[in-house]
Amino acid sequence: MICPRCDRDSAYKVVDSPVGEEWSVFICEKCFYTWRSTEDEEITNPEKFDPRFKLTEESFEKMLCIPPIPPLKSGG
Amino acid sequence: MPYTDLREFLSKLEEEGQLIRVKEPVMPEPDLGAIGRAASNMENGPAVLVEKVRGYSQKVVLNVHGSWANHALMFDMPKDTPIKEQFLELSRRWDNFPVPVRYVSSTPVKEVKVTKDINLFELLPLFRINRHDGGFYLSKASVISRDPEDPDNFKKQNVGIYRLQVKGKDLLGIQALPFHDISIHLRKAEERNQPLPVAIAIGNDPVLSFVASTPLGYEESEYELAGALRGEPFEVVKAETSNLDVPAGSEYILEGEILPRRRTPEGPFGEFPGSYSGVRLHAEIKIHTVTHRIDPIFENLYLGLPWTEIDYLQAFNTSIPLYKQIKASMPEVVAVNAMYTHGIGVIISTGCRFGGYGKAVAMRLLSTPHGMPYSKIIIVVDDFVDPFNLEQVMWALTTRVRPDKDVILIPAAPGMPLDPSSEPPGMHTKLIIDATTPVPPDVVSREVELIETPPKTELWEKVLRDLQSKIKGRG
Numbered sequence: 001m002i003c004p005r006c007d008r009d010s011a012y013k014v015v016d017s018p019v020g021e022e023w024s025v026f027i028c029e030k031c032f033y034t035w036r037s038t039e040d041e042e043i044t045n046p047e048k049f050d051p052r053f054k055l056t057e058e059s060f061e062k063m064l065c066i067p068p069i070p071p072l073k074s075g076g
Numbered sequence: 077m078p079y080t081d082l083r084e085f086l087s088k089l090e091e092e093g094q095l096i097r098v099k100e101p102v103m104p105e106p107d108l109g110a111i112g113r114a115a116s117n118m119e120n121g122p123a124v125l126v127e128k129v130r131g132y133s134q135k136v137v138l139n140v141h142g143s144w145a146n147h148a149l150m151f152d153m154p155k156d157t158p159i160k161e162q163f164l165e166l167s168r169r170w171d172n173f174p175v176p177v178r179y180v181s182s183t184p185v186k187e188v189k190v191t192k193d194i195n196l197f198e199l200l201p202l203f204r205i206n207r208h209d210g211g212f213y214l215s216k217a218s219v220i221s222r223d224p225e226d227p228d229n230f231k232k233q234n235v236g237i238y239r240l241q242v243k244g245k246d247l248l249g250i251q252a253l254p255f256h257d258i259s260i261h262l263r264k265a266e267e268r269n270q271p272l273p274v275a276i277a278i279g280n281d282p283v284l285s286f287v288a289s290t291p292l293g294y295e296e297s298e299y300e301l302a303g304a305l306r307g308e309p310f311e312v313v314k315a316e317t318s319n320l321d322v323p324a325g326s327e328y329i330l331e332g333e334i335l336p337r338r339r340t341p342e343g344p345f346g347e348f349p350g351s352y353s354g355v356r357l358h359a360e361i362k363i364h365t366v367t368h369r370i371d372p373i374f375e376n377l378y379l380g381l382p383w384t385e386i387d388y389l390q391a392f393n394t395s396i397p398l399y400k401q402i403k404a405s406m407p408e409v410v411a412v413n414a415m416y417t418h419g420i421g422v423i424i425s426t427g428c429r430f431g432g433y434g435k436a437v438a439m440r441l442l443s444t445p446h447g448m449p450y451s452k453i454i455i456v457v458d459d460f461v462d463p464f465n466l467e468q469v470m471w472a473l474t475t476r477v478r479p480d481k482d483v484i485l486i487p488a489a490p491g492m493p494l495d496p497s498s499e500p501p502g503m504h505t506k507l508i509i510d511a512t513t514p515v516p517p518d519v520v521s522r523e524v525e526l527i528e529t530p531p532k533t534e535l536w537e538k539v540l541r542d543l544q545s546k547i548k549g550r551g
Contacts, residue, residue: 014195017132018132018198019132019133029244030341032244032249032340034242038104039204043207055341059355064354066254066358070263
């Protein structure tokens with residue numbers, strides 16, 4: 001399944017609604033974008049997703065790492 | 077009497093007309109976020125208990141801290157207690173810190189235990205808080221951890237509210253910023269390539285949320301501050317799988333560990349400065365055990381363009397520790413108002429021992445653990461100016477500031493990365509405005525005598541109020 005935010009084929013269903021058949025929730029295993037089937041197309045549809053919040057290859061490369069990973073201590 | 081848990085507090089709020097129940101089913105999106113925003117838009121905004129969310133069986137409560145009325149009730153004060161009186165009362169109770177915890181052996185949060193096939197999307201009624209959040213967040217959960225180099229030291233055990241994105245059935249992302257205490261624990265664990273055990277408490281005594289978002293010193297216990305502010309020891313119970321102490325009254329406890337030396341995308345998230353944070357690489361928590369009450373209530377927090385619930389929650393727990401830290405070495409300080417965007421903006425009222433003292437008070441603020449990264453705009457006013465009264469503060473700015481002498485910029489100082497004007501993220505320029513009256517040896521070019529309040533003013537205020545209420549009564 002295509003992730004609406006990063007356009008990679010890396011999304012999967014994580015749950016169907018525990019009560020009734022109301023909705024399902026999906027997650028992208030690459031960028032962790034999460035959405036519910038009942039949300040509107042700017043949230044759920046890769047082609048209509050709000051471009052201000054899209055992720056590209058470049059955005060992944062530029063992501064800050066917080067907090068930084070410290071050097072290993074010797075013997076650690 | 078202090079509250080033993082969230083439910084007791086909700087009952088009190090309902091009794092005082094400060095809790096509303098929504099009984100009709102609502103959609104997770106956009107209704108729950110909208111309810112949180114709407115409640116904090118209301119004057120004396122109530123807590124809102126949503127009894128039915130489509131697709132879930134659990135109840136959701138929002139805006140528990142979202143008004144000065146609720147804030148006063150949390151500390152067992154009348155709901156109409158003025159803001160400055162709440163500040164002074166809390167400041168008095170703060171002096172009883174530390175009050176040791178009380179351990180209990182059985183609590184309702186252990187009623188149900190899940191260790192297999194954990195799916196947080198089933199166990200918690202999760203929802204998107206703001207439209208462009210990257211996922212579903214726990215925005216009001218307290219995260220408990222211990223120092224891996226000193227695991228038996230109770231005082232180094234930390235309780236903090238950090239934003240948590242649910243990133244998988246048993247996976248969370250955590251925003252631990254470098255100046256947060258949990259980042260010290262995480263660094264020590266990662267230097268050894270070891271996981272860091274954590275417990276996450278959801279749905280708590282409101283005082284716990286207050287202390288968990290308080291910038292305390294590294295060896296100061298949030299639980300022991302909760303005891304001081306409640307007036308009775310805070311009750312804790314041992315976690316199921318670690319040496320961590322968790323709140324006995326919680327609705328849910330998630331137990332797991334931060335995976336060492338791993339960072340994955342997290343965000344964006346609509347944050348307290350009123351804008352979205354970017355997507356960044358943050359640490360991950362793997363959950364292996366969940367305990368909860370039989371019929372748990374999920375407490376979460378809406379935050380957006382100020383003011384929202386988070387601005388009430390972070391008002392005095394930011395102001396009072398800064399006040400105590402500055403006053404310890406500068407006793408002339410009268411009060412600190414750090415309610416603006418978690419202390420990015422601060423107003424300090426102080427007497428001045430000698431010329432330039434107002435500026436020195438501001439620099440003392442900038443050397444405190446919280447003021448150093450967060451505080452960007454610092455206004456210092458005289459001791460007779462109420463820093464919670466913005467009309468008085470504006471008066472001080474307009475009549476006391478000599479822009480060529482009293483406005484100072486300190487470039488390239490530590491900053492707060494969530495502030496969108498922070499450049500680069502995590503650094504900013506400090507602005508100090510000294511609006512105190514100059515005292516020697518500062519040059520006082522002309523004497524300034526304040527206009528005194530006419531005698532009998534207080535009496536006339538009362539007379540006029542009585543006359544006004546009689547007119548209202550006729551209407």
